[in-house]
Amino acid sequence: AFFLAGNTEFSSGNVAIIPIHGVITTTSEGSLTGGEITSDSIIESIDKADNNPSIRAIIFDINSPGGSGVAADEVSQRIKALNKTSISVIRDIGTSAAYWIASSTDHIFANKMSFTGSIGVIGSYLDFSGLIKEYNVTYQRYVSGEMKDMLSPFKETSEKERAVFQKILDRARDLFVLEVAQNRNITLKKANEFATGQVYLGIDAKEIGLVDSIGTKKDAIGFIEKKLNITAVPVEYRQKKSLQELLSELTSKNLVKYLNPS
Numbered sequence: 001a002f003f004l005a006g007n008t009e010f011s012s013g014n015v016a017i018i019p020i021h022g023v024i025t026t027t028s029e030g031s032l033t034g035g036e037i038t039s040d041s042i043i044e045s046i047d048k049a050d051n052n053p054s055i056r057a058i059i060f061d062i063n064s065p066g067g068s069g070v071a072a073d074e075v076s077q078r079i080k081a082l083n084k085t086s087i088s089v090i091r092d093i094g095t096s097a098a099y100w101i102a103s104s105t106d107h108i109f110a111n112k113m114s115f116t117g118s119i120g121v122i123g124s125y126l127d128f129s130g131l132i133k134e135y136n137v138t139y140q141r142y143v144s145g146e147m148k149d150m151l152s153p154f155k156e157t158s159e160k161e162r163a164v165f166q167k168i169l170d171r172a173r174d175l176f177v178l179e180v181a182q183n184r185n186i187t188l189k190k191a192n193e194f195a196t197g198q199v200y201l202g203i204d205a206k207e208i209g210l211v212d213s214i215g216t217k218k219d220a221i222g223f224i225e226k227k228l229n230i231t232a233v234p235v236e237y238r239q240k241k242s243l244q245e246l247l248s249e250l251t252s253k254n255l256v257k258y259l260n261p262s
Contacts, residue, residue: 013235066096120197
């Protein structure tokens with residue numbers, strides 16, 4: 001049985017389940033999909049579970065394509081400060097920033113058909129400069145520094161700007177790879193071999209050492225019971241949604257209903 005903790009302290013369980021579902025951000029943007037989770041809300045759940053003496057272990061239920069590197073680092077650092085057993089369970093997907101978070105836990109389970117890995121950084125954007133020229137629109141450029149509008153979609157990127165931006169992305173990628181290497185206790189050379197941005201099936205990720213076990217949340221609970229010699233009583237720590245998030249979800253559901261009438 002699973003108990004829902006919500007915003008109230010709940011002491012009946014001894015294994016906390018913390019969902020990490022959707023795009024990981026530092027702040028909620030109120031998107032129409034409603035598919036976001038913030039680092040603040042995740043950390044708040046971790047704090048509650050960590051401060052509850054009845055909780056012996058924490059399972060992170062991951063179903064996320066990733067998101068903000070800053071958000072991932074914030075959650076990762078909080079997980080590594082835990083004095084309790086931490087387990088990640090990657091279900092459909094646990095890639096990029098979500099994998100960064102998973103790598104911070106003591107043990108990673110993944111469904112054999114899940115998508116995981118994708119260690120890398122992306123900074124792509126749309127370039128409207130050709131469209132602007134076609135419609136005879138002028139981009140009036142006023143900047144106080146040569147690189148101030150480096151990522152403007154309204155002008156063609158110069159070779160110098162490309163080089164500078166690529167250097168930034170490469171540096172961010174190196175920091176990501178270093179975190180994975182340290183978290184997974186593997187060499188930097190080995191971590192770099194997997195840091196091509198490639199997505200792996202869970203079963204292949206197990207073969208190359210990106211995850212520890214193939215399994216589900218049930219398997220993770222069994223693992224904890226054996227490791228800690230306890231009978232697990234899971235309790236889900238889910239944050240109460242803000243009014244903005246509730247309105248966003250309501251808008252999304254109504255939009256889906258409108259586009260797909262029954």
